[in-house]
Every structure is written in structure tokens, then in C-alpha cells.
Amino acid sequence: MPETGAQSLAERIEALFRTVRRPDRTPYSNEDVARACRDASGETFSATYLWQLRTGRRDNPTKRHLESLAAFFQVPVTYFFDDAESARISEEIALLSVMRDAGVRDVALRAVTLSPDGLGIVRDLIESIARREAERQPPAER
Known part of the structure; x- marks a missing residue:
């Protein structure tokens, strides 16, 4: 069930990790996602940096990092900024997760x-x- 109210960037990223899974339903690791983001953006993107974003230790990623994350998880980049859009997308992701x-x-x-x-x-x-x-x-x- 999606959370209500404004979420931090870390909470939004963590929600994606909880609900978007591999086809075999196992979770993606920080390294899996960081590697895909590096490949997509050409930017430096480490598993440690992703862990810092997920835990709130870092909260000011570059636009390219957010675009890479959005592309990997197949959500619009507005998911990370717009509370209403984030809530709507979270509901859709939760539904898709259940439908699997x-x-x-x-x-x-x-x-x-x-x-x-x-x-x-x-x-x-x-x-x-x-x-x-x-x-x-x-x-x-x-």
C-alpha cells in the first residue's frame, strides 16, 4: 500500500526498490541499479552513492542521476519531485506488483x-x- 503525504527522495527511491523487481521477483541490488545507471548515463554512479540516496545520507543528486534512476525503474522523472505524481505512480507500481x-x-x-x-x-x-x-x-x- 502506498504511503500518504510527502515523501523524501530516499523514501521514494526505497519504494521503487521494494516494488520493482526482476522478472523472477527477486529485488535489484544497489550494484545492479548503479551499473545500469552508469551504462545509461555515462556518469559516475556507484552502488555506495545509490545506497546513500536510498538511506537519505545524500539528498541532492544531479538531474542526470535522477533521469537514469527514472529510466531504470520506468517511471517519469517527476516521480521524484511531484507529490501527487509520486502518489499516483506508487499506486500503479503497487498494483502491478500485486498483479504479478x-x-x-x-x-x-x-x-x-x-x-x-x-x-x-x-x-x-x-x-x-x-x-x-x-x-x-x-x-x-x-
């Missing part, structure tokens, strides 16, 4: 053939189940 799960993908593919009324019933069922599961969670986890 085989069970969710299977349900979505089957739903394509349903009528609008049938889709409404499925949506209502999912919302009802989600509410019930949320009510079962201990208060500290809600």
Missing part, C-alpha cells in the same frame, strides 16, 4: 470476460472480504 502474483493474475484474466454487472459483484465481494480481514487484525496492525 499468479493467483491475482489468474483472477484478473478470468474477470476480462465478465459483464459490467459481474465485475461489480466481484468488486463488492473483494471489498467485503477486505473489510472482514481488516476487522480481524489486531488494533496495532491496522
Whole structure:
């Protein structure tokens, strides 16, 4: 679930690392991303520098570094600056991440053939189940 409110640059980069994965669902390492950014931009971009950006120890990257990160994670560079755009993109990334799960993908593919009324019933069922599961969670986890 995407976070609400303004996020720091480090939080936005970290969110990309948490949700954008390799095809086999394993996370990218700092070195993987730094290497791809070096190759794309021709700029110096080390795994240590990326770690510093992810942890907030550095927070003023060059425009080319942000463009390289945006290209690697396939998001517009505005993701790093615009709160509304960042929130919208975070929601899309989270949805895509969930859709990669085989069970969710299977349900979505089957739903394509349903009528609008049938889709409404499925949506209502999912919302009802989600509410019930949320009510079962201990208060500290809600």
C-alpha cells in the first residue's frame, strides 16, 4: 500500500526498490541499479552513492542521476519531485506488483470476460472480504 503525504527522495527511491523487481521477483541490488545507471548515463554512479540516496545520507543528486534512476525503474522523472505524481505512480507500481502474483493474475484474466454487472459483484465481494480481514487484525496492525 502506498504511503500518504510527502515523501523524501530516499523514501521514494526505497519504494521503487521494494516494488520493482526482476522478472523472477527477486529485488535489484544497489550494484545492479548503479551499473545500469552508469551504462545509461555515462556518469559516475556507484552502488555506495545509490545506497546513500536510498538511506537519505545524500539528498541532492544531479538531474542526470535522477533521469537514469527514472529510466531504470520506468517511471517519469517527476516521480521524484511531484507529490501527487509520486502518489499516483506508487499506486500503479503497487498494483502491478500485486498483479504479478499468479493467483491475482489468474483472477484478473478470468474477470476480462465478465459483464459490467459481474465485475461489480466481484468488486463488492473483494471489498467485503477486505473489510472482514481488516476487522480481524489486531488494533496495532491496522
